[in-house]
Amino acid sequence: MKENVLVLGNFRQTVTVVRSLGRSGYRIIVGRDKLKSFTELSRHVSDVWCYNGDNRLQFFKDLEAKLKTLGPRTTIVFPVGEFSLERMAAEAERFKGLATFVMPDPAIVARCLDKRATHELAAKLDVPVPPTVESFDREKWQASARTFGLPLVIKRASSFTPVFGEKAFIAKNEQAVKWFFDNVASDPEPNALLLQKFVKGFRHNCHFAAVDGKVAVYFEQRVLRTDSLNDSGYGVEGISVTPSPKLREYTERFVAALGYTGVGCTQFLVDDKAGSAYFLELNPRLDATCALPYQCGIDFPRLAVDCAKIRAGLTPTRVLASPKSYVIGRRAAWIVGDVFGLLNAVNHRKISALQAIGWVGKIILSALRNRHHITWDLRDPLPTLYLAGERLGSGLGNRFSFLRRPVSIVDKASE
Missing domain, CATH: 3.40.50.20 (Rossmann fold)
Structure with a gap:
């Protein structure tokens, strides 16, 4: 059976x-x-x-x-x-x-879903985190904003609720900073907000499978573009990269400290020129782009089930069977998400006509140069076809609104 x-x-x-x-x-x-x-x-x-x-x-x-x-x-x-x-x-x-x-142990899940808890753990493990101020306090935050300088990043301790419609609100000018402080009272959870100094770099997603606090399988990718112009959104184009010894070591520190059994993903911002890497978050689940490692020969969904059986004592072995290496330089794109991100930005007047044209060019280039895709599979086409029709249909209603309405100060917060 x-x-x-x-x-x-x-x-x-x-x-x-x-x-x-x-x-x-x-x-x-x-x-x-x-x-x-x-x-x-x-x-x-x-x-x-x-x-x-x-x-x-x-x-x-x-x-x-x-x-x-x-x-x-x-x-x-x-x-x-x-x-x-x-x-x-x-x-x-x-x-x-x-x-x-x-899933991992429930206590680990709860801890990882709270960025404040993982930031505290990172500090204990000597893993760099961007300078951060927790729990909104107007005077304290205004002073920290002056110390950090522009741009500023405002995010939430959990990912369940966006910040003014974004995964992270990035204020790149004084107008945006003023707008935030003028409107923060309307936020549903101001005490759950985090203020961070902006750090440059590409986002690296470090997928892992671990047993008894030891990383057994590791895969690293670089996010090349997201569905948001401020790069805080969901990845729409990525590439598998050679594992970074530094990022793997940081990941191993978290896994060991938590006694982690299961799959997960640590995220870092990596600045190649400065040689720096800053911790962003630890997701106690499959990464949204797990199709890329799957196409590179590492099956994290299957590994997740194997880890669950190990946790439940349903298997005699506590060793995961998986390749130790993977294809480097393989790219994957999420065209549906890319197009929907563009339509969303247009409909909410977050971009100009020129920016929209540039985005269209990037989508075309991505479609041409990426042989692998996050949801599309020629052997199983219906899910992606349905998703494309559903998302694109909902986003086309006001597709030309940016041609007749100016970009507002609110939307310039990310410019």
């Missing part, structure tokens, strides 16, 4: 999870809320479980009933994104014995 894998979370990495585990012989069940999930269209999906995501208590009740019908011996639950991961970590005891959950 095939083992069931109930996949929770509809993200771009979800389709990689579905394809990887489907090809490995698992029976895939996609869990989704009311809206149709693009991943459920994969040819590797055997069943779809619909739930009410708006009601947290009802979700847990329905999940418990679902797991009891599937049977604990043949069921694996794979929370893919941070939202479902946080939910499952918070209620781990309730579901103990009902299934094998693909």
Whole structure:
């Protein structure tokens, strides 16, 4: 009998999870809320479980009933994104014995999802972090802003809520700084905001699989572009790079200190000219671009399941089977996300006509030079085709608004 894998979370990495585990012989069940999930269209999906995501208590009740019908011996639950991961970590005891959950220890998950906690750990481990001030205090932050200088970065301690519509609000001029302090009172969680000194560099995603606090598999990529002009957004183009001894060592320090078993991703900003590397965050989950290592020969979704079985004591060995090396210089693009990022910027008047034209050129170049893609697979085309139609359709309504309306001071915050 095939083992069931109930996949929770509809993200771009979800389709990689579905394809990887489907090809490995698992029976895939996609869990989704009311809206149709693009991943459920994969040819590797055997069943779809619909739930009410708006009601947290009802979700847990329905999940418990679902797991009891599937049977604990043949069921694996794979929370893919941070939202479902946080939910499952918070209620781990309730579901103990009902299934094998693909995630690190719940206490580790909670710690990693709070940037304040990981920054504190980084300081103890002597891992560099950009100068940071926590918990909004107007006078203290204004003084720190003068000390840090421009640009300034404002982000949230968790990734669940954006900062004025962005993953990170980057103020590159005095107008943007003034706008932030004038409008911060409208933020839903000002005490959860972090003020950081801006540091230059490319974002490096360091994917890993670890057992008992030791890194067993490591993969490093450089994010070349994101879906936001301020580079704080989601990666839309990346390349596999030779592992950096420094970044691997930093990652190993975190993994050892946490006693980590599972997959995860540390992120750093790397400035090649200055020779510096600053820690950004530690995600206790698959990275959104895990399709790139998958295409380079390292199957992190499968490794995540193997780690979960090790944690649950379901396998006699505590060793992960995976290649120790991978293809260097392989590129991958997320064209759908790239185009949607452009349309989003246009519709919200965040860019000028000239910037939009330049962005279109980058998308065309990316499509031409990248043979590998984050969601597209010729053998399994329907998920990406549906996602493209859904996202592009929602973004085309006001596609020419930037031609007739000026860019506002608010939107210039990222310029």
